[in-house]
Amino acid sequence: MTSVTGMENCVISLDKVSKVFGKANSAGFYTAVDNLDLKVAQGQMLALLGKTGCGKSTIFNMIAGLTEPSEGRVTVSGHDPFREFDAFRGKMAIVFQGDRLLPWRTAIENVELGLEILGQSAKQRRSHAMSWLERLGLRGHEHDYPHALSGGMRQRVSIARAFATNANLLLCDEPFSALDEMTGKRLRTEFVKLVKENGKTAVFITHSINEALEIGDRIVVLKRPATIAIDIPLTSETRDDAKEAIRSRIQGALAA
Ligand SMILES: Nc1ncnc2c1ncn2[C@@H]1O[C@H](COP(=O)(O)OP(=O)(O)O)[C@@H](O)[C@H]1O
Ligand SMILES: [Mg+2]
Incomplete structure (x- = not known):
């Protein structure tokens, strides 16, 4: 199993990352991500789970280099995805909620x-x-x-x-959440298979517990503002045997 800390083969690293929107002490000031530490190992399929508005897309955008952290450091394969955006051409692929086809x-x-x-x-x-x-x-x-x-x-x-x-790294922000349940389920299964067959590292954002359980080798549950509530590694055995226990742990964390 891939180790959760994955320090030795870490692809994505968020080190004490915060993201604030608006000016300090102004009405629009909001901390969307608060002092987040997160590492994703090579070959890992991470499901990042949290309620709407908890800061998932903000984290996603920082990993994808679309926005910069206010504090802390984000690195992807040792590079800064925001400042060295060109270094990632063809190395990172993104699937958004809307298909964004031309x-x-x-x-x-x-x-x-x-x-x-x-x-x-x-x-x-x-x-x-x-x-x-x-x-x-x-x-x-x-x-x-x-x-x-x-x-x-x-x-x-x-x-x-x-x-x-x-691209070796796939970033997906709720790609199947606008689809009907059957279509979503079928695509999820295919997606997991393709990721594994092709040895990709993937970060998959979702607000659905079922989806996280189907997708992840690891589920990180976020609470608002984005900080880690629980971090659960899964293996093929735990996925079958302890799914219900994990589900209620996640439900508890999301309700807290
Ligand atoms: N560009 C922005 N300016 C101000 N606030 C923002 C901006 N982007 C996101 N937010 C706020 O940050 C919080 C987290 O948003 P987001 O990361 O989109 O959440 P999620 O993807 O988990 O639904 C929300 O309260 C949202 O309103
Ligand atoms: Mg979002």
Whole structure:
């Protein structure tokens, strides 16, 4: 099992990280993340669980280099994701809640988009993108525009886009929460399989206990403002035997 501290093979490290919005002592001042320490080991699939508004997306945005911490330090593979944003091109793939596909590009063109920065030829891009669309069950839909696809299919395209870049780190912010339960469950299972088969490190944000239990090798439960309430490593055995105990522990932490 991957160790929880994972100091020896840590990919993501948040060290005493805080994020405040607004000016100190002003009405809009708000601490969204408070002195958070979190390390994610290579190959780990971390489910980051918390109620809406507890600061999950703020943490996500700091790891993705979209925003800077107010205090503390965030490193991804030893680099600062905000200040060295270019160093992460093609190394980090992101799946958001909305599929964020470009409406004027077909499914395959959307998948190809992420490959353009990798310097592949047009022909390579096309066949690579096609192979990922096929793996996600979208053969025959490659030339469809997003509006012609169902929500589940669009989210499959965005997963294909993320995996096609071959990035070792996947960051997902509630990617399946807008889908119906059955579609979400099916995509989760496929997603976990793909992450494991391809040896990725993944941070998966969710507000659903079920989803966290299905996805994570480790569940970190956050309470507002984002600080760690509990940190639970899972193995295949604990997932089967002690799921209910873990579920009630999580419920207790979220209610507290
Ligand atoms: N850009 C911002 N300016 C001011 N407040 C913000 C901003 N982004 C988020 N917040 C606040 O920070 C808190 C955490 O937000 P967020 O990280 O989006 O939570 P979550 O993703 O867990 O639902 C919320 O109270 C939100 O209103
Ligand atoms: Mg959010």
